[in-house]
Amino acid sequence: MPASSGLISIIGAGSVGSAIAYSLLLRQVVADIVLVDIDHDLCQAQVQDLTDATFLSNVRIRQGGVEDAQKADIIIITAGAKQRPGDTRLDLIDRNFKVLKSIILSLQPLRTDTILLIVANPVDILTLFAQRLSGLPKGQVIGSGTLLDSVRLTGILASKLKVSETSIHALVIGEHGDSQCVAWSTATVHGTPLLKVLPLTEAEREEIAMTTRMKAEAIIKVKGFTSYGVAAATSRICEAIIFDHHQVLPLSHWQEEWDCCLSLPAVLGRDGIISSFPLDLNEKEQSFLAESAKRLKKVVEGYVEEL
Numbered sequence: 001m002p003a004s005s006g007l008i009s010i011i012g013a014g015s016v017g018s019a020i021a022y023s024l025l026l027r028q029v030v031a032d033i034v035l036v037d038i039d040h041d042l043c044q045a046q047v048q049d050l051t052d053a054t055f056l057s058n059v060r061i062r063q064g065g066v067e068d069a070q071k072a073d074i075i076i077i078t079a080g081a082k083q084r085p086g087d088t089r090l091d092l093i094d095r096n097f098k099v100l101k102s103i104i105l106s107l108q109p110l111r112t113d114t115i116l117l118i119v120a121n122p123v124d125i126l127t128l129f130a131q132r133l134s135g136l137p138k139g140q141v142i143g144s145g146t147l148l149d150s151v152r153l154t155g156i157l158a159s160k161l162k163v164s165e166t167s168i169h170a171l172v173i174g175e176h177g178d179s180q181c182v183a184w185s186t187a188t189v190h191g192t193p194l195l196k197v198l199p200l201t202e203a204e205r206e207e208i209a210m211t212t213r214m215k216a217e218a219i220i221k222v223k224g225f226t227s228y229g230v231a232a233a234t235s236r237i238c239e240a241i242i243f244d245h246h247q248v249l250p251l252s253h254w255q256e257e258w259d260c261c262l263s264l265p266a267v268l269g270r271d272g273i274i275s276s277f278p279l280d281l282n283e284k285e286q287s288f289l290a291e292s293a294k295r296l297k298k299v300v301e302g303y304v305e306e307l
């Protein structure tokens with residue numbers, strides 16, 4: 001039997017949407033998953049393929065329309081254009097703003113307790129647009145943000161330290177994109193400051209931050225897209241929501257102080273973002289974060305009239 005009741009809908013059944021569905025069904029996060037895509041044949045084929053994996057978990061997966069999607073506990077939006085080699089995530093904004101707007105309008109009326117989880121890029125900007133367009137409380141509209149980047153960072157640090165990834169708490173904050181920043185001063189290995197057990201030079205830190213930041217581009221250059229990491233991260237977010245974990249995760253959410261959505265740690269549960277979790281950044285990290293916010297706000301300004 002599935003570990004939970006509940007329904008998650010995924011709008012956009014391409015590489016990312018289908019990988020998220022696969023991850024959710026293997027981890028039995030909910031009993032039912034609905035996939036929606038304007039490419040009906042692709043969506044149908046993805047559902048058929050995914051159905052061959054449901055024997056491991058008894059999760060039901062089916063193709064649906066917006067009328068099915070709007071009934072979900074969590075609506076995940078992956079629909080939209082993806083980066084081509086050399087594109088930044090911000091380059092996708094024009095195309096993906098239109099897609100997001102049409103999807104959110106078609107989903108109305110939304111369940112008042114639904115959580116909208118934005119995965120399509122540029123995720124921070126689209127999360128803010130989704131907050132404005134959906135009319136839902138801001139805490140119920142979340143972007144997958146830098147959870148994936150933080151996982152990438154932690155993976156690199158774990159292999160250097162030869163300890164498990166779960167022993168390390170290290171965060172990438174700010175934009176899920178080029179202006180992201182590593183919060184080195186707050187990173188720990190089971191409570192001990194990371195830089196005490198791994199005394200990295202400034203150059204080594206920059207090298208690790210760059211490898212983390214450029215990982216998606218390196219993968220896209222060869223296979224054309226990334227999917228498994230973001231799917232695992234999205235699945236973790238959904239688990240924290242469905243099971244009301246109150247887990248602290250770096251997610252894109254509304255930041256009053258910065259007047260935009262970007263990633264900082266937040267407490268996540270069934271109602272969405274319960275609160276931002278304070279992070280004691282040093283001056284340099286604060287100024288990186290301010291730069292990240294400035295860059296995101298500048299992009300948003302170009303769209304204010306269309307919201």
Ligand SMILES: NC(=O)c1ccc[n+]([C@@H]2O[C@H](COP(=O)([O-])OP(=O)(O)OC[C@H]3O[C@@H](n4cnc5c(N)ncnc54)[C@H](O)[C@@H]3O)[C@@H](O)[C@H]2O)c1
Pocket residue numbers: 011012013014015016017036037038039042078079080081082083092096099102103118119120121122123144145148176225226227230
């Ligand atoms: N946040 C992250 O960490 C992260 C990681 C990887 C990819 N992404 C982003 O996820 C998005 C999807 O990437 P992908 O590789 O799955 O792309 P893809 O091209 O494989 O899939 C996108 C799907 O969206 C569908 N679609 C487009 N408009 C739609 C609409 N109005 N309604 C329903 N479906 C619609 C398309 O038919 C397509 O099947 C991209 O924006 C990509 O940049 C985000």
